[in-house]
Amino acid sequence: MALNITGRKLFVKALKEEGVDTIFAYPGGMITDIIDELYKTEGIRVILGRHEQALVHEAEGYARATGKTAVVLVTSGPGATNTITGIADAYYDSIPMVIFTGQVPLHLIGNDAFQEVDIVGMTRSITKLGVTVRNREDMGKLMKMAFQVASTGKPGPVLIDIPKDIQVTVGSPDYPKQVDIRGYHPNETVHIGQLKKAYRLLKNAKNPLILAGGGVRISGAQAELLEFATKMNIPVTTTVMGKGVMPEDSPLYIGNCGMHGRYAANKAVTECDVLFSIGTRFNDRITGDLEKFAPKAQIVHVDIASASISRNVVVDVPVTADAKIALERLVEYAEPMKTEKWLSTIAQWESEHPLSMPKSKIGVCPQAICEGINKVFSDANIVTDVGQHQMWASQFIKLKKGQEFITSGGLGTMGFGFPAALGAAVGNPERPVVLVTGDGGFQMNMQEMATAMTEKIPVVICLFNNSNLGMVRQMQQLFYGKRYEITDLAAKDGSYYPDFQKWAEGYGCKALRVTDAADVVTALETARSYKNGPVLLEFIVSPDDLVLPMVKGGTPLSDMILK
Amino acid sequence: MEKMKNRWIALYVENQVGVLAKVSGLFSAKSYNLQTLTVGTTEHEDVSRMTISVKADDVTFEQIKKQLNAMVEVIKVIDLTTIPIHMKEILYATVQGLDSVGKTEAFQIAEVFDRGGSVKICDIGEDAVLFECTLTENKNNELISLLKSQFKKVRIVRGGAVAIEAISRTNR
Ligand SMILES: Cc1ncc(C[n+]2csc(CCOP(=O)(O)OP(=O)(O)O)c2C)c(N)n1
Numbered sequence: 131m132a133l134n135i136t137g138r139k140l141f142v143k144a145l146k147e148e149g150v151d152t153i154f155a156y157p158g159g160m161i162t163d164i165i166d167e168l169y170k171t172e173g174i175r176v177i178l179g180r181h182e183q184a185l186v187h188e189a190e191g192y193a194r195a196t197g198k199t200a201v202v203l204v205t206s207g208p209g210a211t212n213t214i215t216g217i218a219d220a221y222y223d224s225i226p227m228v229i230f231t232g233q234v235p236l237h238l239i240g241n242d243a244f245q246e247v248d249i250v251g252m253t254r255s256i257t258k259l260g261v262t263v264r265n266r267e268d269m270g271k272l273m274k275m276a277f278q279v280a281s282t283g284k285p286g287p288v289l290i291d292i293p294k295d296i297q298v299t300v301g302s303p304d305y306p307k308q309v310d311i312r313g314y315h316p317n318e319t320v321h322i323g324q325l326k327k328a329y330r331l332l333k334n335a336k337n338p339l340i341l342a343g344g345g346v347r348i349s350g351a352q353a354e355l356l357e358f359a360t361k362m363n364i365p366v367t368t369t370v371m372g373k374g375v376m377p378e379d380s381p382l383y384i385g386n387c388g389m390h391g392r393y394a395a396n397k398a399v400t401e402c403d404v405l406f407s408i409g410t411r412f413n414d415r416i417t418g419d420l421e422k423f424a425p426k427a428q429i430v431h432v433d434i435a436s437a438s439i440s441r442n443v444v445v446d447v448p449v450t451a452d453a454k455i456a457l458e459r460l461v462e463y464a465e466p467m468k469t470e471k472w473l474s475t476i477a478q479w480e481s482e483h484p485l486s487m488p489k490s491k492i493g494v495c496p497q498a499i500c501e502g503i504n505k506v507f508s509d510a511n512i513v514t515d516v517g518q519h520q521m522w523a524s525q526f527i528k529l530k531k532g533q534e535f536i537t538s539g540g541l542g543t544m545g546f547g548f549p550a551a552l553g554a555a556v557g558n559p560e561r562p563v564v565l566v567t568g569d570g571g572f573q574m575n576m577q578e579m580a581t582a583m584t585e586k587i588p589v590v591i592c593l594f595n596n597s598n599l600g601m602v603r604q605m606q607q608l609f610y611g612k613r614y615e616i617t618d619l620a621a622k623d624g625s626y627y628p629d630f631q632k633w634a635e636g637y638g639c640k641a642l643r644v645t646d647a648a649d650v651v652t653a654l655e656t657a658r659s660y661k662n663g664p665v666l667l668e669f670i671v672s673p674d675d676l677v678l679p680m681v682k683g684g685t686p687l688s689d690m691i692l693k
Numbered sequence: 694m695e696k697m698k699n700r701w702i703a704l705y706v707e708n709q710v711g712v713l714a715k716v717s718g719l720f721s722a723k724s725y726n727l728q729t730l731t732v733g734t735t736e737h738e739d740v741s742r743m744t745i746s747v748k749a750d751d752v753t754f755e756q757i758k759k760q761l762n763a764m765v766e767v768i769k770v771i772d773l774t775t776i777p778i779h780m781k782e783i784l785y786a787t788v789q790g791l792d793s794v795g796k797t798e799a800f801q802i803a804e805v806f807d808r809g810g811s812v813k814i815c816d817i818g819e820d821a822v823l824f825e826c827t828l829t830e831n832k833n834n835e836l837i838s839l840l841k842s843q844f845k846k847v848r849i850v851r852g853g854a855v856a857i858e859a860i861s862r863t864n865r
Pocket residue numbers: 515516517518519520542543544545567568569570571572594596598599600601602
């Protein structure tokens with residue numbers, strides 16, 4: 131029998147056996163033993179962020195860029211509560227992640243001890259699983275469970291809370307290869323009868339449409355989707371989370387649908403007679419008014435989580451399955467359909483209202499920045515924050531095979547972008563990382579510039595500075611009589627804080643300000659040539675530029691504001 | 694929308710800290726209408742069984758079952774609405790401010806509702822009696838409304854339904 135070891139040793143052993151190469155961590159009193167153990171460990175890169183919320187977003191970026199389960203380590207109390215927004219973000223976007231929190235020693239739990247919070251209780255509704263290790267002998271099993279649950283089925287965050295005394299208690303050195311969890315059976319099959327029914331429905335359609343969501347990417351079914359759609363001649367639209375699962379140069383790809391989707395895509399959803407949806411939960415940003423969503427269509431819904439099916443949209447043929455497993459089968463059935471007429475109708479819609487922005491009154495046109503990115507960074511992973519810039523990026527940035535579009539879809543968390551970009555660059559250094567962010571959201575986590583500089587993480591920050599909380603201002607402009615309350619970030623006299631150029635200089639970060647569309651490509655090329663750390667490109671953008679088309683919340687997809 | 698109905702679910706869950714909070718939290722987070730929830734251990738020390746009664750339409754009820762099934766700590770979900778079961782609820786009712794006529798009436802009510810020991814007066818004071826009942830939820834409802842209509846001061850303590858699958862017959 132192997133010698134017993136401390137909890138802290140088992141912790142590191144478990145990370146090693148899980149193949150963890152990077153963790154995102156911030157120290158504190160209740161994890162000093164674990165971090166001391168990390169000091170003695172080789173082969174695990176520990177990224178010290180500057181705020182625990184940012185750590186979690188960094189971990190999200192890492193997970194999205196690598197497909198691996200990301201690991202976060204924070205202390206108890208404020209360290210733990212700071213992670214909550216990030217955990218919620220990971221939960222709503224199904225990102226595999228294990229968060230380890232320190233906790234006060236067992237005998238102090240419940241005493242309102244210094245830096246004690248019930249983090250498991252606080253995160254219960256935003257984690258797949260959360261447990262406090264109450265017994266050293268359970269530690270290995272619980273850690274294994276965490277990695278297993280986080281990465282399988284519909285992935286998501288798992289939180290393991292480890293009291294300080296458990297970290298130094300001696301116990302079994304065993305880390306199990308597999309844990310049997312009797313209440314957890316991720317779906318690994320597909321009901322062939324249902325799938326055939328779905329296929330027949332699709333095959334007999336006149337105006338079929340595939341709606342692909344982020345689930346297709348999570349299951350790694352991009353190639354199968356392309357093959358299926360191509361063999362059958364069916365157009366494909368995507369959700370924001372699904373952007374990139376279909377190469378955008380495919381003639382069958384018609385763009386995103388939803389609140390800021392393409393005119394032609396929203397028309398196609400409205401007019402199709404069979405909607406084959408896969409890996410989406412029909413979030414309200416995609417459907418608009420539910421009663422009038424895809425009004426002419428029979429709906430097939432393939433999803434790994436049966437709880438997502440027939441929740442928002444009533445479905446005619448439900449198929450509970452992993453997207454890849456379902457599509458592999460469907461590819462076998464696929465036969466070409468006669469959809470030329472339908473495709474040309476869609477093309478007609480596209481030419482009636484192509485996606486394009488009017489010239490901006492001042493500053494650089496956001497479309498021009500996105501097109502510059504397409505030109506100079508056609509191989510990059512694209513990360514965004516939340517707001518107008520995010521929607522412009524989703525509209526105008528064209529992804530090729532292998533490029534990821536990393537964005538906060540479900541929660542729409544401002545402050546996600548910059549740390550997520552850093553995590554993506556750490557996870558996959560082979561691909562350049564371009565961040566598209568707004569001046570509002572960037573300021574929510576810009577302390578991470580210190581992380582970027584110390585770790586020399588090369589991300590290209592494209593800061594769309596419209597000196598406003600643009601997305602909310604857009605609503606004020608369109609629906610609230612231009613009453614711009616608390617959306618202008620500048621002072622009454624017009625001065626703006628901070629001066630991002632000076633701010634960047636304070637960090638020693640290379641920075642450029644671009645005020646003319648003619649300089650976009652040169653600026654991006656300059657940034658590309660610099661590989662030794664972050665570069666800040668500040669694009670001055672007009673606060674009056676709008677994201678269009680727009681479907682007002684709660685109205686049907688067919689009611690698009692186009693001008 | 695289909696009709697709102699009372700429905701029952703039995704849940705086998707891991708007998709661990711926080712599982713009750715997680716299950717009940719689901720009902721509040723998703724605005725499901727939880728009527729009663731009882732929990733106790735089973736023949737296996739590490740497994741608890743819950744009996745849950747909810748008021749829901751068909752679609753919501755399907756969602757509730759799926760959401761419960763998706764929880765890692767939930768081992769099994771049984772829809773008690775569609776199978777023969779035995780179901781009982783403990784009810785205590787104190788009736789106060791009784792004169793001797795009132796007391797006699799209380800004893801008569803207990804006798805009428807009793808099915809082989811399922812209702813009895815288990816305690817008595819100068820002007821009060823205590824009912825102890827093990828009836829179905831519906832029968833308890835009937836008894837409560839009768840007591841309230843007959844007497845002024847009635848205190849009610851209910852335990853929530855506990856149910857088990859029938860071996861041979863239905864009883865609800
Ligand atoms: C944490 C958080 N707070 C508030 C919001 C609401 N919100 C959504 S977009 C937005 C404005 C974003 O402004 P900015 O980052 O400057 O980007 P822009 O829309 O101007 O491109 C706000 C306030 C949010 N999504 N997240």
